[in-house]
Amino acid sequence: MASQENLLNVPSPAKLNLFLHINGRREDGYHELETVFQFIDYGDTLSFSVRQDSEVSLTPGIDGVPNESNLIVKAARLLQQTCGCDLGADITLEKRLPMGGGIGGGSSNAATTLLALNKLWGLALDQDQLAALGLTLGADVPVFVRGYAALAQGVGEHLTPIELAEPWYVVLRPDCHIGTADVFGDANLPRNTAKLEKPPKDMWQLKNDCQKLVCEKFPEVEKALRWLLEYAPARMTGTGSCVFAQFDSEDKAKACLAAAAQTYQGFVAKGTNRSPLLKYLNTQ
Ligand SMILES: C[C@@](CO)(OP(=O)(O)O)[C@H](O)COP(=O)(O)OP(=O)(O)OC[C@H]1O[C@@H](n2ccc(N)nc2=O)[C@H](O)[C@@H]1O
Ligand SMILES: Nc1ncnc2c1ncn2[C@@H]1O[C@H](COP(=O)(O)OP(=O)(O)O)[C@@H](O)[C@H]1O
Secondary structure, three states: OOEEOOEEEEEEEEEEEEEEEEEEEOOOOOEEEEEEEEEEEEEEEEEEEEEOOOOEEEEOOEOOEOHHHOHHHHHHHHHHHHHOOOOEEEEEEEOOOOOOOOOOHHHHHHHHHHHHHHHHOOOOOOHHHHHHHHHOOOOOHHHHHHOEOEEEEEOOOEEEEOOOOOOEEEEEEOOOOOOHHHHHHOOOOOOOOOOOOOOOOOHHHOOEOOHHHHHHHOHHHHHHHHHHHOOOOEEEOOOOOOEEEEEOOHHHHHHHHHHHOOOOEEEEEEEEOEOHHHHHHHOO
16 A cells, blocks of 8 residues: 555445444434444555645546545545635545445445545544534444444444454345435334443344345345355344355355355455554554
8 A cells, every 4th residue: 555645545444234223213314223333354445646736536437426426526525615625636446345235335435535635635624523524425424434343323423432353254245236215215114123221242132123124125135144144143234235244263254255156246354443444544
């Protein structure tokens, strides 16, 4: 990874929701959640090069997502507007994370952009300011800005750090795209799980409230989950479509992925309580 004064080459990691409870629906339609986020050491890479004009370019773009709707460009523009900054950036994106998979690729890209350009443009916004800006881009952006594994409450903005084991995961990507808004808009989604009385200890005692509904609507997700459950504890992340299983060694995780490879796309990654993005920036 390269870093010069005007250049940064930075990781944009994924997250898993180790459980996801829906406690209610607010008047604005957003849902009150409780979830635990853990990062994984697998993700996209973004490169930033400062421009002296205010252009923001992104290459390659994402098929089906116009650049002006891309969360990377939106995050850059938001920073320019908020700070009255007239610098720009050439940004390149190496996309590895499946989209619409519940592993937060778009939110992570937005957070990486906020942190990288804050540094390169010399804006000196603090983490609270960046997290608040991030929240206007998406409910999952603040956790990627803060960069520690956390119990999230509210719509994802109240974050309490949590120390978790850092196991190996197999993440499978069933062949379907699931829209977060579609899952939250479904009349059959359960929305009344009681709030936790104390911080959770064993995530496998809890559940993902979206999982049953998504499995009913997308048999591919149910099939992948059943397949993983033959090997290890497994669950869906976020609103899907990705499902993950937990292992105590890389070898076991790799053996499971190798067996899955004929049928499923997926990857092995290690859980990490500190975001690879923050780890990297803190060494700069
Ligand atoms: C459910 C979670 C759990 O981590 O993950 P994903 O499956 O999307 O990764 C997130 O809270 C998603 O966060 P994010 O993907 O940033 O969602 P946003 O862009 O803010 O919202 C997309 C849409 O989902 C609905 N939404 C989202 C979050 C929330 N707490 N309540 C909602 O009702 C709203 O309809 C909103 O318009
Ligand atoms: N940089 C980006 N990376 C991924 N998706 C993006 C990006 N910018 C905008 N999007 C849009 O956000 C949607 C959700 O993407 P993503 O965050 O990967 O999924 P999820 O919220 O399920 O984890 C995508 O389908 C895409 O339309």
